[in-house]
Amino acid sequence: MLTPPPLSLYLHLPWCIAKCPYCDFNSHALAGELPEGDYIDALLADLEVDLPRVWGRTLSSIFIGGGTPSLFSADAIDRLLSGVRARLALAPDAEITMEANPGAVEHDRFEGYRAAGVNRISLGVQSFDNEQLKRLGRIHSATEASRAIEAVTRAGFERFNLDLMWALPGQTIEQALADLEQALAFEPRHLSHYQLTIEPNTVFAARPPELPEEEIIWDMQQTCQERLLDAGLTSYEISAWAAPGQASRHNLNYWCFGDYLGIGAGAHGKITLPAKGHILRTRRKSHPRPYLKAQENGSFIAEEAIVPDEQLPFEYFLNRFRLDQPVPWTEFETRTGLDRERIAESMDRARELGLIDSDETCIFRTARGKRYLNDLQALFLPR
Structure with missing residues (x-):
């Protein structure tokens, strides 16, 4: 019998300072001033479109992703989360994660994000090697990455994730392990350790970099996994490693076929409707301009469809x-x-x-x- 699973909320903030050549997410290089206030207004109006489908249900987690959400001020994130709380009930222990990128956040903002209700940060480090960061199109340096991690812990975030990529262009096993050692030195309780893959419709797809050979990639994976296990982290998902009790609740809900409202430009959602006997998939308008314009008539949804049995x-x-x-x-x-x-x-x-x-x-x-x-x-x- 179809039963509503836990419910999460994903909020998509689509702007970045620059588009990375490997990225296939719905993100857009910022040109001009960030329309911060207008976009928060749009997100909250968009959320109201889905409210009738989830009346009486409680949010177990919120994830603010992008793009680069840390381009938004702490005041904007506070207004966003306050607006969510005014419209939906949150579990007392709800996990509220926000993505941030080194080089795209003023470090004193982390205190503001925490005061706004964010209780978990996911920091997109990707590498501690400056040459690799340049190849990946990242706007931060290894030093800025370290300072950002220190700022996160100084702000009082006990739960934070570091994103780290491996099998990078020309990378050796020793270099991948050195990246991992630098990440582990900060004692993260959660690490997203994922292989660089070439995705369609990216700059790397048009101009592929020279990646390590398959045999080196396999040895690199095995070596890094052994080091992660030695550090007391467990692979609870293909690319996700966590200390006991520190798995991402939001991502676990995705992987366990839970429900989630997808709000924001290009966001995808999944809602179980037992009374109607089906599961609904939704997708919002992708580009920020038509998405912002949708405030005029509430036409945020670009597509919705029932999942066939x-x-x-x-x-x-x-x-x-x-x-x-x-x-x-x-x-x-x-x-x-x-x-x-x-x-x-x-x-x-x-x-x-x-x-x-x-x-x-x-x-x-x-x-x-x-x-x-x-x-x-x-x-x-x-x-």
Whole structure:
């Protein structure tokens, strides 16, 4: 039976100082003055569009992403979060994360963000190597990255994430490990450690850099993973490492097929509607200009569609199998509204290939299933 899962809120702030050549997110280089006040007004008006679909539900987490949200002042973030609280109930222990980039934030703003209610910072460091930062199009230096981390901890944020990339152009195993050592020196309780991949419609796709060979990438991954384990961090998701109890609750809700309101230019949302017996996907207008203009008539939504039943198993397992934890059958059934018999054929094939095990209560992804994750996920595509 279809049951509402936990509910999160994603707020997208789309501007950056410059667009990085590897980035395929909906972000836009800032030209002129930041329309801070108008955009906060638009976000709150946009949120009201979705309110009738989630009446009575409580937010378990908020994530302010981008773009570069730290371009916005602490006062703007305070007004945004105050507006959210006036419209939706927040759990007493709600996780409220904001992304920030070194070089795109005045360090004393972190105190202001914390006073506004942000209780977790995700800092886009990417590398501590100045040459790599230039190749990646980052606007900060290694020194600025270190100072930003120090400013985050000085502001009193006990929970913060560092984004760190590996398999960078020309990078050696020793260089990747040196980056990791510098990150670990700050004792982060959460680290997003992810491989640089070339995405379509990016500058790197048009002019690909020379990346390390596959054998070096594999050895780099194994070496870095061993060091992360030695540091007391656990890989609870393919690219996410955390100390005990420090996993990102917001991201866990995504990966467990939870619900989330997607508010802001280009934001995507997912809302379970048990009374109607379906799950709804939404997408907002992508470019900031038409998105801001949508305040005139509330036309923020560019697209919305019901997820067909035959697509639900793939959508569920696409993210769920990224987690290093068993999948309860009850979670699959309540969050998709489907009986387990609907996926019997795919399950049998996955077992034959050694990608999963299962019993009456749970599905278990094997080590082989983790290594060949794409193949495992593809077994649940509609036929």
